[in-house]
Structure formats: structure tokens, C-alpha cells
Amino acid sequence: MKISDEIRTELKFDNKGLITAIAQDYQTGEILMLAFMDLEALEKTVKTGKAHYYSRSRNTQWLKGESSGHFQVVHEMYIDCDADAVLMKVEQLGGGACHTGYRSCFFRTLDGDVVGDKAFDPKDVY
Amino acid sequence: MKISDEIRTELKFDNKGLITAIAQDYQTGEILMLAFMDLEALEKTVKTGKAHYYSRSRNTQWLKGESSGHFQVVHEMYIDCDADAVLMKVEQLGGGACHTGYRSCFFRTLDGDVVGDKAFDPKDVY
Numbered sequence: 001m002k003i004s005d006e007i008r009t010e011l012k013f014d015n016k017g018l019i020t021a022i023a024q025d026y027q028t029g030e031i032l033m034l035a036f037m038d039l040e041a042l043e044k045t046v047k048t049g050k051a052h053y054y055s056r057s058r059n060t061q062w063l064k065g066e067s068s069g070h071f072q073v074v075h076e077m078y079i080d081c082d083a084d085a086v087l088m089k090v091e092q093l094g095g096g097a098c099h100t101g102y103r104s105c106f107f108r109t110l111d112g113d114v115v116g117d118k119a120f121d122p123k124d125v126y
Numbered sequence: 127m128k129i130s131d132e133i134r135t136e137l138k139f140d141n142k143g144l145i146t147a148i149a150q151d152y153q154t155g156e157i158l159m160l161a162f163m164d165l166e167a168l169e170k171t172v173k174t175g176k177a178h179y180y181s182r183s184r185n186t187q188w189l190k191g192e193s194s195g196h197f198q199v200v201h202e203m204y205i206d207c208d209a210d211a212v213l214m215k216v217e218q219l220g221g222g223a224c225h226t227g228y229r230s231c232f233f234r235t236l237d238g239d240v241v242g243d244k245a246f247d248p249k250d251v252y
Contacts, residue, residue, distance in 0.1 A: 001236060001237060002236070002237045003236050003237065004236070004237045004238030006238055007234070007236060007237075007238055020146060020160055022148060022157060022160065024155075024157060028155070029150075029154070029155025029156070030155070031148060031150060031157070031213055033206070034146055034148065034206060034211040046236065076235065077235060077236040078232040078233075078234060078235055078236065078241075079232070079234055079235075079236050080159070080160060080231040080232050081224050081225070081226050081228070081231045081233070082231075085160040085231075085232075086236070087157055087232045098207050099207070100207050102207070105206040105207045105208075105211075106204035106205070106206050106211075106213045107204075107207070108133070108204060108205055109202065109203060109204055109205075110127060110128070110129050110130070110133060110172065110203040110204065110205050110212065111127060111128045111129065111130045111133075112130030112132055112133055115204075
């Protein structure tokens with residue numbers, strides 16, 4: 001994977017220097033999580049093939065899986081029409097993406113029902 | 127659809143009053159687009175069953191499909207673990223979500239290959 005020169009000039013970071021990143025299971029199409037990347041996190045993701053993000057609350061870059069072992073191996077990367085969002089098709093190691101233990105961070109409906117699948121027990125991981 | 131009282135108190139808008147919203151095809155799982163919502167756009171989406179967004183560039187709410195007829199009929203809505211992103215499973219009317227005529231806004235790989243399917247000719251629509 002690489003970032004083409006043309007897309008590199010198009011990339012549109014917000015006023016905090018971030019773009020949005022979606023992680024989608026490369027086999028099932030399930031949306032696993034949504035987070036943010038700065039340019040360096042994007043470049044590290046492309047270079048290493050493992051998803052790196054930028055935490056808005058902790059103001060720091062992070063390698064997904066660094067503490068949990070639940071790395072996301074990136075199979076494909078897409079950019080959207082206005083070049084401010086990235087879609088990654090990933091292989092989620094460890095069974096789940098969410099720190100709560102659910103497979104996906106989107107484990108609740110907006111009306112409050114818990115519908116997601118538990119993938120691990122957070123106390124075994126964090 | 128509704129927003130449960132518990133989730134309403136959890137909703138975490140950014141400093142511009144926005145949350146992120148992903149539209150995913152309810153049948154194929156394809157990611158169609160990523161955009162933003164303020165509380166009112168979220169409430170209108172829930173009330174009408176059609177996706178409403180907030181444009182950061184135009185500083186205005188918009189009903190997806192209002193000018194193109196390409197409405198997004200919302201079948202399911204999910205909220206993520208930290209309540210700052212919404213996932214909608216939608217039925218995309220008119221064949222495509224992207225103003226460029228592609229079915230998905232993510233029609234290019236990060237290395238610049240165009241891989242998405244054309245759904246309509248923008249000049250017939252806008």
C-alpha cells in the first residue's frame with residue numbers, strides 16, 4: 001500500500017490536523033470502529049500494514065493493539081471523494097475491536113438495545 | 127426508531143456540535159458515505175426515517191436526496207461505545223450516494239486506483 005502523490009495533495013485534514021478513519025471487517029463487512037488519524041498515523045498505517053490512530057482525548061498517536069494485542073491488519077485502504085475520510089478493510093486480531101469486549105464499537109442501537117457480539121472479556125486484556 | 131433517554135444523555139458532540147455518521151448499505155454492507163450530524167439532523171433522521179446531515183463546509187443542515195432524489199431510507203441506527211458516532215444501515219435510493227455519480231464515496235484506493243461502481247451520471251441529477 002502507498003499514498004499516491006495525487007491523493008497526498010488532496011488529503012484534507014481538519015483544523016486539528018485529523019481525518020476520520022473507519023475500520024471494516026475485510027470478510028464480513030461489519031463496521032468495527034471509527035476513529036481519527038493525523039498524517040503520521042496514516043503514514044505509519046500504510047507503512048506497517050497495522051492500523052494506527054490519533055486519540056483526540058489523549059492527544060497522542062496510538063497503535064491499535066499495542067496494549068491489547070488486538071491489532072488490525074489492514075488489507076485495503078480507500079479514500080472518499082473529498083479526501084477527508086479513510087476506509088480500511090481490516091483483519092481484526094483477538095476477535096474484537098472495542099475496548100468494552102464487543103466485536104464492534106457499534107454494539108447498541110440508538111434506542112438502547114445491546115445487539116452486538118461479545119468477543120472477549122476486557123479484564124483479560126487490559 | 128427513537129433515541130433512548132440514556133443514550134441521549136451520553137451523546138458526545140464535538141466543539142462544533144457534531145457527531146460523525148456512517149451510511150452503510152443495509153443489504154450489502156458497503157460503506158456509502160461518511161458525514162456529520164448535529165443534534166437536530168440526528169433527530170430529524172430518527173423522526174422521518176431519512177438521513178439528514180450537517181455540512182461543515184456550508185454550515186447548514188441538509189436532507190440527503192433533497193436536490194437529487196437520492197434519499198437514504200434508514201433501516202437501523204447504532205451508536206458507538208463513546209457515543210460520538212452513529213452508524214446507519216440505509217437503503218440508498220437512486221442507486222448511488224456520491225455526488226460524483228459513484229455508488230460509494232469511497233471509490234478510490236489510497237494509491238489512486240478508481241475501483242468503485244458508477245451508479246448515475248451527475249449531470250442528469252444535479
